[in-house]
Amino acid sequence: MSVDPDKINSASRPELIDFHGVSMVHYFTDNWETVQNFQARPDDILIATYPKAGTTWVSYILDLLYFGQTMPERQTSIPIYERVPFLEIFAPPVISGTDLVEGLSTSPRLIKTHFPVQFVPKSFWEQNCRMVYVARNAKDNMVSYFHFERMNRIQPDPGDWSSYFQKFMEGKMVFGPWYDHVNGWWKKKQTYSKLHYMFFEDLVEDTGREIDKLCSFLGLSPSAEEKKQITGEVQFDNMKKNGMANYSTLPVMDFKISPFMRKGKVGDWKNHFTVAQSEQFDEDYRKKMRDPTLQFRTEICKKGFNIYLHSYCHMRKASQHCIAQNNKVKCHQSTVYLHTNSINTTLDDSKISRLIVAEGVRKGAFSSGLVFMGLNSPLCAELCETIVNQFKNSP
Structure with missing residues (x-):
């Protein structure tokens, strides 16, 4: 994929738009018809998350599980955003997610999306594709998303932390409210058996255990040595230094402002939320998160x-x-x-x-x-x- 930094750098920050009841930016809606008519294959694997909830982490794990042994050269020559394309992104002539997916020669194809569940192209459901959803606690997700929007030129300008805090609670975010996103996918899990719902905090706590669960879901049986190797490679510090995994080759990201992979921890929200903000957020959270079966940890x-x-x-x-x-x-x-x-x-x-x-x-x-x-x-x-x-x- 050829990325022209001049075209990216000269583009102004996009504004939020209301798109079918969800806040979006045009980079993720301009190719709507093509995306909705996308033809999934039965062995495609869709990785879905709210932005900054562990997308790249799980994408890298799955890429290593499927191709780490058979196609090791991928890990050092192809960046993760080309190995696992972002389906809905469309910024011609720079990036087209559907074109990247169609160009994949691997089987299965690993595809990522940040779509809320109701936006997923129908062919994924019709083909009974396997899906992996990763959810992260709202407080840490907010902090990570804030820094991501600061350094990503195709996201709206986040403003200062206080205003961003309010926007997040109001759901005025690209891809909509965090609450609707995690709940929508959780509800879908109850009726769609090929959906594996993961938690970022569980991955931090015991990466090997969560990889075992993924393997069970996907029907994979890597050797103990392979699992040990994968677990080591996907540790945060190793990925942060890996030029093929840390997005440092994508000019849309301004690493002078913030790295794409910043901390990867549970509980960093405590370094951003004031006591008053935490109390305000908790009260709002209790009103919006009423499903007792969906629980998140804000610390380990x-x-x-x-x-x-x-x-x-x-x-x-x-x-x-x-x-x-x-x-x-x-x-x-x-x-x-x-x-x-x-x-x-x-x-x-x-x-x-x-x-x-x-x-x-x-x-x-x-x-x-x-x-x-x-x-x-x-x-x-x-x-x-x-x-x-x-x-x-x-x-």
């Missing part, structure tokens, strides 16, 4: 577990909500979410069961652990204490 506990407590009721006092982390419990109420991805012990279910005999309390499963719903405040706190104490005594 060193002990390898997180207990999330969240009320979906309209409460006036923040003290009536609760969160238990790092063996510290504060009194809250309503619902307990226990992430168990990296827990090294089995919970004593008999002890927990004795605590949830209260009428109306329900126990179930969600994406990465257990959920207890309908708890009153004292019972919620007691349950947390019981679970945390079990962890304190675990290996």
Whole structure:
């Protein structure tokens, strides 16, 4: 792909437009008819994310899983944005995502998109294509997107952090509100069996474990040595230094402002949000994120577990909500979410069961652990204490 830096540099920043009810810029809508009529193949793999949620990371993992052994020269000669084309981008004569996809000689074709689920071309569904969606917690996603828009000339000017913070909460972002995006794809997962929904935080916590899950979903069986090699190559620091993965060869990115790969951490939002902003965001988040089965982590506990407590009721006092982390419990109420991805012990279910005999309390499963719903405040706190104490005594 030939990219003319003069054409990119001379172009003015695009303005947001309302496109079928979603905020977009013309670079992702000008080729709409061609994109919507795109003919997917049954073995195509679509990688979907909200911008800056781990797209390149998972793209690189999949490229290595499929072609790292059979076509190793790709890794040193073809940038990731050509190996895994961005379907909807259209900035002629510089870039056309559909042309890049059509030019792929690999099988399967790995294709990326930032489309909300309702914009995905119908042929992907008709061909029953496999899809991998990556979601990132909203606070870190906002921070990463802010710096991305600062350095990417085909994105709108983000303005200062305070104004950007408000725009994000209002959903005035390219590809629409974060809330609609992650929820839309999550809902689709319930009815479309060939959709694998991943979390950025899980990848950070244990990359090897998440690669194993990907392999299971895709029906791949790499050797232990291959998985070890891939896990090492896709570590953030290695990718950041890799000229074929870090977008440093794409002139649309101004690395003098910010690198494309900045930190790759969970919890960097704390370096940007004021206390007041965090509280304002949390209140807004509670109103918009009402599906108890879709939960995000805004930090990763060193002990390898997180207990999330969240009320979906309209409460006036923040003290009536609760969160238990790092063996510290504060009194809250309503619902307990226990992430168990990296827990090294089995919970004593008999002890927990004795605590949830209260009428109306329900126990179930969600994406990465257990959920207890309908708890009153004292019972919620007691349950947390019981679970945390079990962890304190675990290996």
